[in-house]
Amino acid sequence: MSEFEPVIGVEIHVQLSTNTKMFCGCELSFGDPPNTHTCPVCLAHPGVLPVVNEEAVRRALMIGLALGCEIAPRSIFHRKNYFYPDLPKAYQVSQFDIPICGRGEFVAIREDGSELRVGITRAHLEEDAAKLTHLGGRRAGAEESVVDFNRGGTPLVEIVTEPDLRSASDAVTFLRQLRQTLLFLGVSDCSMEEGSMRADANVSIRPVGTHEFGTKTELKNMNSFRFLERGMDAEIARQEEILRDGGRVSQETVHYEPETGHITSLRSKEESHDYRYFPEPDLVPVAPDPAWVDQLRDDLPELPLSLRRRMVDDMGLSAEDALVLTESPELVAYFMEAAALADPKACANWIRGELRAQLREAGTEPWESKVTPAHVAALVDLLAIGTVSVPAAKEVLAGMIETGDEPAAVVEAKGLAQMDESDLAGVIAAIVEANPDQAQQLRDGKDKVMGFFVGQAMKQTGGRADPQAVQKLVRELVLGS
Template sequence: MDLKPTIGIETHIELNTNTKMFCRCKVVDTEEPNISLCPTCLGLPGALPVPNGKAIEYITLLSLATGCKITRKGMFHRKNYFYPDLPKNYQISQFDLPVGEGGELEIILDGKKDSVEIERVHMEEDTGKSTHSGTGRIDAATSTALDFNRSGIPLVEIVTKPVIQSAKEAVAYIEELRQLSIDLNISEGKLEKGNLRFDANISVAPSDSNELGTKVEIKNMNSLRSLERAIDYEISRQTKAFLDGEEIIQETRHWDESKELTSSMRSKEGSADYRYFSDPDLPNMILSEIFIEDIKNNLPKLPSQKRNDLIETGLDLEQANILGKSDIWIVELYSEVFSKTKEHSSTYNWITGELQGQMRKLDINFPPEWFSAELLSEIIELIKENKISFTSGKTILSEVLQKNISVDEVATNNDLYQENNEEKIVELVKKVINDSEDIVQRIKEGEDKLVGFLVGQVIKNSGGSVNPGIAKELLSKELKL
């Protein structure tokens, strides 16, 4: 029996506001615990929440960027559950009136454009952070340390419809959503810092069925690699259970990175278990048309628009997608170099390949202040004009990354300029032919690959200054090939 997987993703994005969602405590990025606290984010009796206007602006921005319909008259709700890192015993969230509903996000999957439908975008506050000693899981921990620095930080939750069909599609969606949050400047989008966290809801059902299977939620995936492997594992586990006639129960499962499997945590709660009701301490959230239009008019260029701009330079969709998800300085450098060289392929390859490769060797995250688009453009142009070889270009790039020196100085000091004078090269070619009569005879008998050997001899005799292409062309002419 053929089975089809269905996946929905719930993503939490930590917004980069200066203060928390419902109090004036600073958002801090530190390992030192419990230094940014107040009665409100600790849930002490009598403390009243006051909404963060910048956070509401950010979530409206994200909702518009994903094509959602904005809820003009919304409200905050209390989501009731107990956990040690939730001091109020409820989380301020949104239930049936989210900020945004019914959007979609364009993704790139297998080199083609696709899209994932967004069900809702809503605002909530983050919880504190629990650190369990020992195994890292609460069920086997000897003690748990609580840090409330994170408690109350504004979060936006984006929930997809159950339309994703593979782990690769889920990864492509998260990559696009991460880039969108960065381009909108509402979050750093760093998975390793917990700025962006996600859970996957997975089910399997017969391919010809119109009904979804039993949903299982997977938690504790902290990287794209974890997301892909956890989804693949869970699809395989559920498929086997279904074919073996076992019951698949609705539950929350934990992804174990070291064992690469999921294990049961608890039965899956429904919305009724959280006993949602409107928060009596907060007024309704009314978003005016003027407020919405003002945000809409200030939308920056979205990832899909940046891709289209890059495609117009000559890049294919996959290249544009990779470049568009790079750091902003890389995208800007490509645009500047391309504007000078008009060589999309060379510019892309030098920036994404050689430049970033050499920067990794030098262990630097950004080019030095003296490095410019002019320097890289000059290297590309010299190679294009056959004045230097590709290998010499790499040598020059390495030098200009390490010291403030011109391209011409490096090429001159290291004798990297190629000899393009045909008369001088013909002299070298004739000498090599005269010194290699046996090789020449074998070439004439059909061993064409040996031409490359003679080209190497010409380059060697020139001290590496001869253009290989010209040397090969003149060799072929002299040998009448």
């Protein structure tokens, strides 16, 4: 048991997937040739004037409402001044003391089903900087650096949490479920790899039982949750070592090298007053009509937390089922459509189990496959009324994936209907007669041999026998009971 407790807060930058940039009409693009989506506004020519993208405001409000934030009746933009080649104006238009979304709270669910409550400090609108690429070495060691202004001016929402997280694994649980919620809102594609979602973690440690915060470091810009978790753990371990040796943690920005597992320092952290924030004189305040905000609140889609609670409380699913099935809006929609037609628990089992397993080989998702939710429900019903056995149902599913036919048609075409008991009785009698040794073992009380009879019956009927009916018939024949 460590004598130190980690204290973690995170800052998440989310690129909004609007059609155009935050303050100009340039199209948003990813992967287009560099510097093909620029104009005088996002290249900071003198005398140009920015105009706020209303769709970006709408999406920022949706995020704030989903996070339970207080919505500011009137928020303003500030200039955040710093000089860097990715910022042609030499300031970033951001929000400072009056963000569009104030305090809120996000509830995540850990794998063990317990709740993880994370305070949201704020969520504000800003513009992204251009993209710098360093060639021939990293940063200071690079031979040259090139800049792509396509990304410059992309609408961003920065979400800042309270320092409420107490482990790297909790931080990642929170981030994964926050990401999921943003995907359900449809505001961003939240790709860590492409940089449309980026997370920084503020990490400090303090002796267990104390309340004062230690000096924090900022772990920058990891492009996967896995690396972020490892990076936080490495940084926590580094700080513990410093304190144990009687040293002091210095406030700085650090970087985690996934290849080596090492933490390196980037630069000492700027104090916020270094940015010389001042109100942006070229933009009017954002004052959303309260009726509009109410409308947006009413129109929010059902979010993963509520869906998961409903699946567990009303539909009889396990917490784990619910976590898996709320992975994406598409999967939820697919499951809900099936669950409206047949037993939800059985639909959940078949969709997250056999269907996904069989589709994985082809690299497809259920909603992209030929199998409709209604057909999954029909298969579940065929099982429930005993038309097919479980092994046969798996074969039926394979046929459905291949042809897109409804399960009854596949059953018919492949002759997979379960045999009725009188037909099955003849098959079992023949198996028992042909295997007197195994029959004797059963009489001697070696129940394990039952597996042999079930296997034989499945083989001879091509999977059309109900295993339970087989066991019952064998017992009657061999034991007379």
